[in-house]
Amino acid sequence: MTETVSKLNPAGWRPEMGPRQHPDHESPVDPTFTGNRALMLEEPLIFEIGKVGETGVDFDRVPGAAAALPFQRSAPLDLPGLSEPETVRHYTRLSRQNYAIDLGLFPLGSCTMKHNPRLDEKVARMAGFADIHPLQPQQTVRGALEVISQLADWLVQLTGMHSVAMTPKAGAHGELCGLLCIRAALEARGDPREVVLVPESAHGTNPATAAFAGYRVESIPATAAGRVDFEALQARLGPDVAGVMITNPNTCGLFEPDLKKIADAVHAVGGFVYCDGANFNAIVGRVRPGDLGVDAMHINLHKTFSTPHGGGGPGSGPVVLSEALTPFAPLPFAARGPDGSVRLIEEEDAADGHSQAFGRMAAFHGQMGMFTRALTYILSHGADGLRQVAEDAVLNANYILRSLDDVLDAPFGKSGSCMHEALFSDAGFAGGLSTIDLAKGLIDEGYHPMTVYFPLVVHGAMLIEPTETESKASLDQFIGAVRSVASRAKAGDESLKSAPHFAPRRRLDETQAARKPVLAWQATGN
């Protein structure tokens, strides 16, 4: 195998490829030689342009080195090689085909995709936070412990709860932490129970978490107004119910006005109330879940307190706890001593009153990078700024609801208002068109589609969450795009069936991709 340092290849293209016509682009003009369309660059896969044995680095061969290695490959790995500039261009070109919050409005409902202030990034990258190790001696990381502790104080204050477990690494991880606290509390009083009640409209992680924590999940129906059916829930309560999991505001974008009543009823039969707090963005500074009788609630720092997310991470899901659940919180945690200094509680210790901790959610102390971003966000907004976040998020969602409810069916929004997200359905679309066609049409308009087919309680659901960070001009442009595509859908415009027409790739077979994913590059093409 000989290594050659490859020459800069400006177009990610090799002569043997010939003219690279875009595979599935209809073009009003003759296709271009490169497949590029001005700044929209067509980029082959790295397996098509990279060459095995090629590298951007010119290493000397060290005589006898191979023989000295304890392990040796019997066959080459066949990884595609490129020079450094080729590599940079390849991934930069691909990245330009991505949609991002820094490019435009990200309407995904139930995800809270908001602007992440650059200040948060700057603080998170400070060496004193970014370059420390969880096993460093405590006296060398006092500042980081102070950040964890200050953030914990804010979360407890904002939610009106008793304590917070900071270690869970995401919303779903926080749900598990909360349910394990409930399980530990029930077992400690010798009353293990079997059932967790979850409303129909819940995020999929709720029933999954309850099942993972060893409970049988029973579903509670929704009322015609999109809220938890209190009578149905009350009728199901009994000594076998460990607790309920309720999202507030719920995944229809509606406030659950009966939450306090529900909590009282659940407590009366000895159960606990878990609240999915992923939508805290809508009520932060306005509503304290502790006042509504909640026992445990995760907060998605990566949704409510900025911090970039998507693409699978990173996340952070601290869980605020009631006084009843606090003794069972997982280790380790940071605690402020009587002298004001913060120290880590890492072991169970009866004298400290931490002997009932249910265990650990993570090896160390949580997502430090998310803690610094979230605390920066909180401090830079202040209490009044956080309240305004919730108010503006709700205002923006209602502006969208009222600006679209004459072209899109709004099942729960016909007369009333919504919280932070607006829910629509595809009722009234003609010519066999449905939600998926509107979503694909939005891609041609330059928008990432909204959340589709969720929540399941609405047929052909479209859930739009603009967040507080969009200006009126940006909302108006988005509304204009949705109105245009929705009118086409209601007129049965056939061309929507094959949208997107302008994206780098056209409509893919998503069912096939999910059921039979091809995860390895096959040169033969099948």
Ligand SMILES: *Cc1c(COP(=O)(O)O)cnc(C)c1O
């Ligand atoms: C995002 C979300 C979750 C899960 O949070 P992850 O951080 O993705 O695990 C749970 N419930 C609701 C309502 C959410 O929006």
